[in-house]
Amino acid sequence: xxxxxxxxxxDLPAISTASLPDIVFMLLFFFxxxxxMRDNTLMIQNNLPFADQVEKLDKxxxxxYIYAGKPSQRYQAKYGTEARIQLNDKFASVEEVQQFIYAxxxxxxxxxxxxxxxxxxxxxxxxxxxxxxIKQELRKAEALKINYTTKKxxxxxxxx
Amino acid sequence: MAKRSAPEVNAGSMADxxxxxxxxFLVTTTIETDSGISRKLPPWQPEEQEPPVIKQRNIFTVLxxxxxxxxxxxxxxxxxxxREAAVEFLDNGGxxxxxxxxxxxxxxxxxxxxxxxxxxISLVNNRGTEYGTxxxxxxxxxxxxxxxxxxxxQRMYGTTFTKMExxxxxxxxxxxKDALKEKIDxxxxxxxxxxxxxxxxx
Numbered sequence: 001x002x003x004x005x006x007x008x009x010x011d012l013p014a015i016s017t018a019s020l021p022d023i024v025f026m027l028l029f030f031f032x033x034x035x036x037m038r039d040n041t042l043m044i045q046n047n048l049p050f051a052d053q054v055e056k057l058d059k060x061x062x063x064x065y066i067y068a069g070k071p072s073q074r075y076q077a078k079y080g081t082e083a084r085i086q087l088n089d090k091f092a093s094v095e096e097v098q099q100f101i102y103a104x105x106x107x108x109x110x111x112x113x114x115x116x117x118x119x120x121x122x123x124x125x126x127x128x129x130x131x132x133x134i135k136q137e138l139r140k141a142e143a144l145k146i147n148y149t150t151k152k153x154x155x156x157x158x159x160x
Numbered sequence: 161m162a163k164r165s166a167p168e169v170n171a172g173s174m175a176d177x178x179x180x181x182x183x184x185f186l187v188t189t190t191i192e193t194d195s196g197i198s199r200k201l202p203p204w205q206p207e208e209q210e211p212p213v214i215k216q217r218n219i220f221t222v223l224x225x226x227x228x229x230x231x232x233x234x235x236x237x238x239x240x241x242x243r244e245a246a247v248e249f250l251d252n253g254g255x256x257x258x259x260x261x262x263x264x265x266x267x268x269x270x271x272x273x274x275x276x277x278x279x280x281i282s283l284v285n286n287r288g289t290e291y292g293t294x295x296x297x298x299x300x301x302x303x304x305x306x307x308x309x310x311x312x313x314q315r316m317y318g319t320t321f322t323k324m325e326x327x328x329x330x331x332x333x334x335x336x337k338d339a340l341k342e343k344i345d346x347x348x349x350x351x352x353x354x355x356x357x358x359x360x361x362x
Contacts, residue, residue: 024179028185031186031189035189049295050292050295051298052303055194055198057194076316096199117198119196120296124290124295125214126290128290128294128360132360138201139201139203142203144203145198146198146200147194147198147260150196155239155296158292
């Protein structure tokens with residue numbers, strides 16, 4: 001009789017959680033490797049337009065970013081609501097674009113310079129006047145390869 | 161002296177610490193690959209040059225005003241119709257003799273383009289045009305070119321142009337890249353992307 005009872009009292013054995021840290025660490029390392037920390041803080045509103053005929057931009061180190069758009073809410077008191085250009089971490093004028101391109105070129109290895117692409121991240125409400133001013137400056141600086149960064153989606157969404 | 165064994169460290173909370181870090185990285189991660197429309201700007205020419213003479217029939221003008229309205233070949237148009245109109249213009253193939261287009265399937269309208277090599281799309285913006293509209297127009301025009309290139313690639317090589325291009329840019333592609341490049345060049349020569357952008361009007 002007692003033997004019979006003993007078997008019943010065994011319950012379910014506890015599941016070993018010893019390997020849980022291993023699993024979590026595995027996930028952790030994946031995210032650590034896949035994470036790209038943003039290297040510049042956006043000071044402008046940056047709502048990109050949609051397009052569906054897009055090409056991917058890989059090789060992050062060969063891309064120069066130029067941002068443009070209205071200053072975001074907390075900078076509006078200081079800089080107004082007129083669309084502006086942002087290079088690295090600060091607002092810039094149109095004339096500074098050339099300087100920025102030269103500085104970026106300087107920082108890259110010489111053999112990589114011809115492959116540099118300029119990515120224009122421009123808010124969809126910006127006027128074309130500013131964008132074409134940037135393009136003129138890029139032409140003067142001979143940075144001819146550009147990419148209009150967009151979100152993937154139907155282009156008709158841009159017009160409301 | 162009695163051998164003292166080191167007390168075992170309790171590793172039970174290791175999972176908690178790892179979870180904490182994991183959640184931090186989960187929240188801060190933005191896995192983003194940038195994508196967009198690639199263009200090549202024309203080189204800077206300081207002095208004014210005499211523009212080459214191009215027949216009016218070979219130019220497809222797209223005007224965008226500051227209210228984001230389109231004027232295509234002197235008629236107002238919705239953005240949704242632009243792609244079709246551009247394809248129709250490029251694929252017209254109205255040329256004869258030397259200028260004839262062997263693969264065009266268009267209407268052969270004598271008032272429209274002679275062949276895709278000669279056809280030029282001219283895009284003029286206003287300084288007040290919104291960037292979103294500009295991108296939409298660019299997107300539709302690139303789509304028109306891609307549509308024709310895909311059709312020709314399908315006819316000649318049994319695959320689409322966009323597929324060939326993405327294969328070519330894919331470092332893991334195992335096929336013959338030189339052969340692929342040749343095919344891409346053939347198609348790009350047949351239907352070159354001639355998209356001219358004028359200085360915006362103010």
